[in-house]
Amino acid sequence: MEKIIPLYKCNYTLNKALLDSLCLISYKCGKLASINFTYPKAKLEAEETYYLLLLANKKISKSNLRALERGEKVNNPIEGNSIYALLSHINNFDATTNNGKKHFEDAYFVNKIPYRTNKKIDDFEFELPPASKINPLLNKLYKFFEKNEGISSNLIFAALSIFEIISIAPYKKDNIVLGYFYSRYFLKESCNILKHIPLAKYLYKNKENMNLALLKSVSEGDCVHFFLYFCDLINNCLDELAKSGSKNPSSLSPKVLKMIEKMEKGKFYSSSELLELMNLKSRLGLHKNYIKPALEANLLLMSNPLSPTDRTQRYARKQK
Known part of the structure; x- marks a missing residue:
């Protein structure tokens, strides 16, 4: 029986299915750009805050969401303020250095930062690297982004960043939220249209498929299966935008x-x-x-x- 390697040690390869999916995303983005597509920023930020909190096992009332949009602070959950502020200033976020992670920590965690200190976290069945390897692995990820800038697609970086943050798991909880902001950075860099997609909404509604993609990736030692899942997610997001976009x-x-x-x-x-x-x-x-x-x-x-x-x-x- 072959030994199953941890997620964070997976390789990634390109195959025809992934290339076809990337091409389809590019086609849809081009089509939306050609009609001067826009999407209400305030609506997107409110929806994404709602679903990011659900991904972090927290809930926010609609009245509190409306308060955030008016520029008011909310007490329950207090992380709603942080997420909404991060989304409102997403252009200031940088996923290519440790500054992005520090920016996230300063904004998101209200009290003590819940750094992971052992190889197990709740509700995550995959093997994690020792805590001592977290920073070296993250630095390796940043170097990969730097080395392959202009060579690899930013869409690949967007998928890889979520996969790696989940796999490395620097925190005891809410790693998916950090992964989201890393991914959002590369989507923004890839195409202006992708700034508007309801990514958190689709991540939340497709959690089961994400777990299946992680299982398949770890069983074959290749995260291309997660990349395919992610590209399907983006394509579905773009289909929704095409139905609900704005006029020039x-x-x-x-x-x-x-x-x-x-x-x-x-x-x-x-x-x-x-x-x-x-x-x-x-x-x-x-x-x-x-x-x-x-x-x-x-x-x-x-x-x-x-x-x-x-x-x-x-x-x-x-x-x-």
Whole structure:
């Protein structure tokens, strides 16, 4: 019987299935870019915060999510503040050096950082490296990124970073959250469209498939199986974006742009206030011809983005 090697010792190879999947991702990104695709940033950050907390076995209420979007702090769970802040400043995150990990630790862990000190953590069945090898293995990963920059695809780096962070497990818990931010960095570097994908949502909803991909990788000593799972995830994310994306603001009617121009920056308006502002009488016409197109073009913020039909919904001009 062959000895099963630990996840962190797996090799990776390229095969036709993986290359085909990478090409499909590139095709879908190009297609979305050609139609000037955008996606509401606030909505994405709220959804990703929600699912990242679920991945970390924590929950947040919709009212607390709305509070985060308004720039307020929440007490339960307190990590919600950290995740939302990290997502809001994702462009400042760097996964190619240990600075990214330190940035994450400073922002995410409220009290003592739960560094792993033994070879076992809860709810993880795979063999882990000794704690003494964690930093050397991470440094080896950073050197790999540096050495192969411009040679390997950033999509491969995005998949590899999640795989390696899970496999090395620097913490007793929440390694998937760190892996997410590493992966998000490389997705951003790969393509502007990939900045908008609901990655945490799909990671959470496909946890069982992720475990199967890890099992197959460790049984064959090749993490290409995890890469295939990850690429399928990205393709599914892009399919969702294609159904729910936004229109190019330049295609909006002048009356919508006029409403945005008349709205005072930083002020939230009720539907009644917008009717008065635009000298309109029909609430239905306001929503159909003004509010809906402006939301689709990512020009408006909602006070309650997780419940678009909320009767007390208010709207603010999005500041550039």
